[in-house]
Amino acid sequence: MGEGVNDSRSAGGNFDDSIEISSDSHRPYTSIIGPLKEEMWSKLVESLEFNTGVVHQIPARVVENCFAEQPSSILLNDEELGEEHQCFLKRRDTTNEAFLAKGWYKFAKGKKLMKGDILRFIIRYPPVEEIIVHVEQIExxxxxxxxxxxxxxxxxxxxxxxxxxxxxxxxxxxxxxxxxxxxxxxxxxxxxxxxxxxxxxxxxxxxxxxxxxxxxxxxxxxxxxxxxxxxxxxxxxxxxxxxxxxxxxxxxxxxxxxxxxxxxxxxxxx
Known part of the structure; x- marks a missing residue:
């Protein structure tokens, strides 16, 4: 999993934990305009410097399919704990690029992510209300x-x-x-x-x-x-x-x- 893995899981060390994905029982799997669609993508955590600015680029296909109207922020949903974290989005006007920015550091630190982790992101739309994030391990x-x-x-x-x-x-x-x-x-x-x-x-x-x-x-x-x-x-x-x-x-x-x-x-x- 790369160097610097801290098995003690201390709050100030290298981050790692699990976010469980559920069938989303607290939200209906439909919207008022019809069944929801989904986009999924994965991201390798390459650095622990989560607070150095833009930290994660959302794939262009997700931006094109999901963000017809670009929101200024989005909820990162931790369904295991029933918590939602506000995260700001940045978008480059000249491209179809969008980024998770301010708010991501707090989420990543709270989940104790570490270098080498892979996260899976799930967006259901329309409209986009949240991004479900989860990490997995052997029981x-x-x-x-x-x-x-x-x-x-x-x-x-x-x-x-x-x-x-x-x-x-x-x-x-x-x-x-x-x-x-x-x-x-x-x-x-x-x-x-x-x-x-x-x-x-x-x-x-x-x-x-x-x-x-x-x-x-x-x-x-x-x-x-x-x-x-x-x-x-x-x-x-x-x-x-x-x-x-x-x-x-x-x-x-x-x-x-x-x-x-x-x-x-x-x-x-x-």
Whole structure:
């Protein structure tokens, strides 16, 4: 996750935390002029200097589709805590560029973001009233429960018996998988938006159980989660379920987690 990661999560240190995305139950998914549309994009946190001016450029396609009338400010919605933070927008008159400016620092510091984090932004329109922001991670309960078993690489077994390895950061307070998920996607010829169910057998061994393609925003699970990536290529989500996973050859473990992964489709300008 880059240098300078502060696992103590102190308010004055490098920032990191989770913002949970929900199905937006407190707001109807329609507007008075018809069903709402959505735009999603992702952003890599490249610097911790959030207070040095303009910090995040909104992709041109989002500006063109969502901001027919440019507002002077917008709400950043943290649905996990039920909080909304006012953030000012800046726009260049000669281009279709817009930026999150004043107000972003307070939001980022409050969520303890850190260098290397990837954020997912969601706008529903018309009209644009807020931007939902969330970060995802492996469920810490899973990492803590199996901390003694989990090593720096996790073995994931294919149906054909081929073992695939992913890199784990070995941090039970901030657990993330850092790389090699793209290779798993390529092996199964999976679409870009897919839920992958992976069973944990113990002793650092996992097995791919099933897949489910995600076609709608409502398909995203409302769970504690954190967005991660490796070089801006892919991200995933995790959920624990109380299913028994056992084998005569493997250690029994009453854990199963689901990996949801999305194509980031990062703009060159983002």
């Amino acid at each position: 810490p309960l899973f990492a803590r429960k199996h901390n003694a078993d989990l090593e720096s690489t996790w073995s994931i077994v294919y149906n054909e018996g081929i073992s695939h390895r992913v890199v784990y950061n070995e941090n039970e307070d901030h657990p993330v998988l850092l790389s090699e998920w793209k290779e798993l996607q390529n092996h199964y010829l999976l679409p870009d938006d897919v839920m992958v169910i992976v069973g944990y057998y113990g002793k650092n061994l996992f097995e791919v159980v099933a897949f489910k393609e995600i076609n709608r925003f409502e398909d995203l699970l409302n769970v504690h989660s954190r967005l991660t990536n490796h070089k801006g290529i892919y991200v995933f989500d995790v959920q624990l379920t109380p299913l028994n996973v056992s084998s005569i050859f493997l250690v029994e473990c009453n854990m199963l987690f689901q990996v949801i992964w999305y194509d980031v489709r990062m703009d060159d300008n983002v």
